[in-house]
Amino acid sequence: MLELQKSEIQSLFDLSAGAAAIRQAYIAQAQQRVQVPDVTYLGFPEANGDCHVKSGYIEGTEGFVVKIATGFYNNPAQGLASSNGMNMLFCAKTGQPLAFLNDGGWLTDIRTGLGGALTTLALARADFRKVLIVGGGLQARHQARCLMHLAENRPIAFAIWARNPEQAEQTAQDLRSDGIDANAACDLQQACGQADVIITTTPAKSPLLQASWIRAGTHITAVGADCPGKQELELPLVLRADLCVCDLAAQSLAHGEFQTAAAAAGLAVDEVISIGDILSGAHPGRTSDTQLTIADLTGLAVQDAAVSLSVYRAAQMIKAKEDILT
Amino acid sequence: MLELQKSEIQSLFDLSAGAAAIRQAYIAQAQQRVQVPDVTYLGFPEANGDCHVKSGYIEGTEGFVVKIATGFYNNPAQGLASSNGMNMLFCAKTGQPLAFLNDGGWLTDIRTGLGGALTTLALARADFRKVLIVGGGLQARHQARCLMHLAENRPIAFAIWARNPEQAEQTAQDLRSDGIDANAACDLQQACGQADVIITTTPAKSPLLQASWIRAGTHITAVGADCPGKQELELPLVLRADLCVCDLAAQSLAHGEFQTAAAAAGLAVDEVISIGDILSGAHPGRTSDTQLTIADLTGLAVQDAAVSLSVYRAAQMIKAKEDILT
Numbered sequence: 347m348l349e350l351q352k353s354e355i356q357s358l359f360d361l362s363a364g365a366a367a368i369r370q371a372y373i374a375q376a377q378q379r380v381q382v383p384d385v386t387y388l389g390f391p392e393a394n395g396d397c398h399v400k401s402g403y404i405e406g407t408e409g410f411v412v413k414i415a416t417g418f419y420n421n422p423a424q425g426l427a428s429s430n431g432m433n434m435l436f437c438a439k440t441g442q443p444l445a446f447l448n449d450g451g452w453l454t455d456i457r458t459g460l461g462g463a464l465t466t467l468a469l470a471r472a473d474f475r476k477v478l479i480v481g482g483g484l485q486a487r488h489q490a491r492c493l494m495h496l497a498e499n500r501p502i503a504f505a506i507w508a509r510n511p512e513q514a515e516q517t518a519q520d521l522r523s524d525g526i527d528a529n530a531a532c533d534l535q536q537a538c539g540q541a542d543v544i545i546t547t548t549p550a551k552s553p554l555l556q557a558s559w560i561r562a563g564t565h566i567t568a569v570g571a572d573c574p575g576k577q578e579l580e581l582p583l584v585l586r587a588d589l590c591v592c593d594l595a596a597q598s599l600a601h602g603e604f605q606t607a608a609a610a611a612g613l614a615v616d617e618v619i620s621i622g623d624i625l626s627g628a629h630p631g632r633t634s635d636t637q638l639t640i641a642d643l644t645g646l647a648v649q650d651a652a653v654s655l656s657v658y659r660a661a662q663m664i665k666a667k668e669d670i671l672t
Numbered sequence: 673m674l675e676l677q678k679s680e681i682q683s684l685f686d687l688s689a690g691a692a693a694i695r696q697a698y699i700a701q702a703q704q705r706v707q708v709p710d711v712t713y714l715g716f717p718e719a720n721g722d723c724h725v726k727s728g729y730i731e732g733t734e735g736f737v738v739k740i741a742t743g744f745y746n747n748p749a750q751g752l753a754s755s756n757g758m759n760m761l762f763c764a765k766t767g768q769p770l771a772f773l774n775d776g777g778w779l780t781d782i783r784t785g786l787g788g789a790l791t792t793l794a795l796a797r798a799d800f801r802k803v804l805i806v807g808g809g810l811q812a813r814h815q816a817r818c819l820m821h822l823a824e825n826r827p828i829a830f831a832i833w834a835r836n837p838e839q840a841e842q843t844a845q846d847l848r849s850d851g852i853d854a855n856a857a858c859d860l861q862q863a864c865g866q867a868d869v870i871i872t873t874t875p876a877k878s879p880l881l882q883a884s885w886i887r888a889g890t891h892i893t894a895v896g897a898d899c900p901g902k903q904e905l906e907l908p909l910v911l912r913a914d915l916c917v918c919d920l921a922a923q924s925l926a927h928g929e930f931q932t933a934a935a936a937a938g939l940a941v942d943e944v945i946s947i948g949d950i951l952s953g954a955h956p957g958r959t960s961d962t963q964l965t966i967a968d969l970t971g972l973a974v975q976d977a978a979v980s981l982s983v984y985r986a987a988q989m990i991k992a993k994e995d996i997l998t
Binding site: 440 | 709740
């Protein structure tokens with residue numbers, strides 16, 4: 347069994363290969379060529395913590411994954427990270443463990459970044475240039491870096507808005523040090539009105555973006571809402587969308603960004619398009635430059651399987667090369 | 673994070689400490705001071721394989737466990753073990769991984785052996801001496817060794833019966849080489865009639881033991897049936913029991929030995945006593961030497977938590993001693 351720590355996983359991970367694997371995972375999910383059992387939950391209220399176990403298998407691939415992720419929100423007071431995680435990859439032909447990826451949650455962050463970037467590229471206008479990122483945390487950086495990587499040589503200008511202006515400035519500065527064109531935005535409404543693409547990455551529990559702020563033709567990728575009670579977009583904005591897209595409708599409507607539209611306005615599963623169907627060409631996606639498109643991503647276990655397989659394949663490739671040389 | 677392979681786990685494992693931990697786990701389960709989410713299942717029909725993910729936490733202990741177990745039944749043709757497994761232990765206060773126990777399924781075998789032995793000792797007549805083990809596989813050996821260990825200096829004579837007489841002889845021989853009094857039995861009916869205790873460990877899909885073969889006062893521990901369709905005891909035998917005991921009634925009645933009695937004779941959850949309630953003294957258990965008692969064990973995630981914690985504590989103790997010495 348291969349065993350890799352976070353730093354080894356980071357150096358092995360190839361963004362393009364990871365994105366290709368996630369693209370296939372989204373398509374497989376939309377075509378129901380996957381196994382994704384219900385998520386297992388354990389709660390530790392005294393420690394303000396929880397644990398989620400997600401399992402996923404993309405049929406036809408060499409392995410299935412079991413991901414164990416914990417969030418213990420009193421940890422930072424003790425100098426510990428609040429999130430932890432690991433992905434275990436098993437052979438789908440023999441059940442033997444293939445890889446223990448002790449990534450500490452990094453693979454989840456990067457698969458969320460890549461999923462967002464793939465979705466944004468699939469749904470934004472062909473000529474998009476101005477991208478507003480709402481939020482100044484880790485996922486803001488991942489969304490920007492992954493989008494920049496997948497967009498190749500396209501000139502993208504990022505604006506970063508966060509509740510805390512210093513955090514927005516720090517995020518912009520970090521991205522600039524990677525050679526990315528990024529600046530902090532002070533006024534969210536103004537920034538929304540200038541953006542071709544908006545990516546929301548916050549844990550907001552009341553809507554940040556208003557319908558009237560958004561231009562026709564804008565695409566919004568919302569990755570923040572992942573449990574009941576979270577919401578980044580006000581209801582009229584979601585209702586104004588010409589196209590509502592998600593990674594998995596059942597999740598989006600139950601506990602993602604579309605939960606409010608489902609509960610308050612009856613948004614139904616068959617009104618929300620799977621990103622996998624757009625990536626496969628089964629659905630045309632955006633058909634005009636004036637459409638407002640909104641994608642809500644809640645994260646899939648098959649994305650975890652995809653990135654775990656991607657790391658495993660990279661390690662196998664290196665091993666094969668070494669075997670030839672020795 | 674502590675990381676241990678099977679051989680290290682085996683040498684660290686203390687049967688008495690493991691049994692004490694499982695006793696507490698049974699009691700906690702009966703008192704509902706546990707978290708045991710639904711088991712996650714993935715199936716791989718093309719490879720004749722499956723994967724179960726079990727999670728468990730005994731409230732108040734230092735850690736929770738996620739166990740990943742696979743069974744791929746075409747493996748032996750390729751020279752591979754059909755079963756694989758690992759237990760991941762996490763801190764219940766911070767969510768951080770405490771131990772990766774790559775036990776290959778051994779901890780599951782031993783917790784089943786210890787659970788069976790604890791149950792047998794709790795329910796057998798005080799003067800029991802003759803123990804019949806039905807089945808000649810790995811679990812037959814574990815049940816005998818664990819019972820022998822927990823019974824301390826009691827003189828127990830084991831009879832081993834298996835469909836294949838050579839397998840019964842081999843099992844008896846293996847036990848004798850451990851200094852255990854064990855002999856193969858040729859005739860199951862006769863062996864049943866002589867036994868004070870019967871432990872059934874087979875994957876039988878039609879009943880092996882008949883009601884008329886069993887003496888009053890006998891205790892039976894059935895560990896074989898663990899999924900729909902398996903059955904070791906004929907229905908009239910279960911219905912004759914003065915006391916039906918289990919580790920978890922919902923499991924026993926759904927897919928354990930008591931599934932037939934539940935389906936065909938309406939055996940209900942409140943008619944089956946939890947072994948934890950007998951171990952804690954909340955229920956008196958056996959009250960006369962003429963009662964026929966039957967215990968059905970289907971295995972609990974909190975047993976996995978218990979043995980994982982037991983290994984972890986043993987490793988911590990050794991480390992503490994080493995730290996003092998250096």
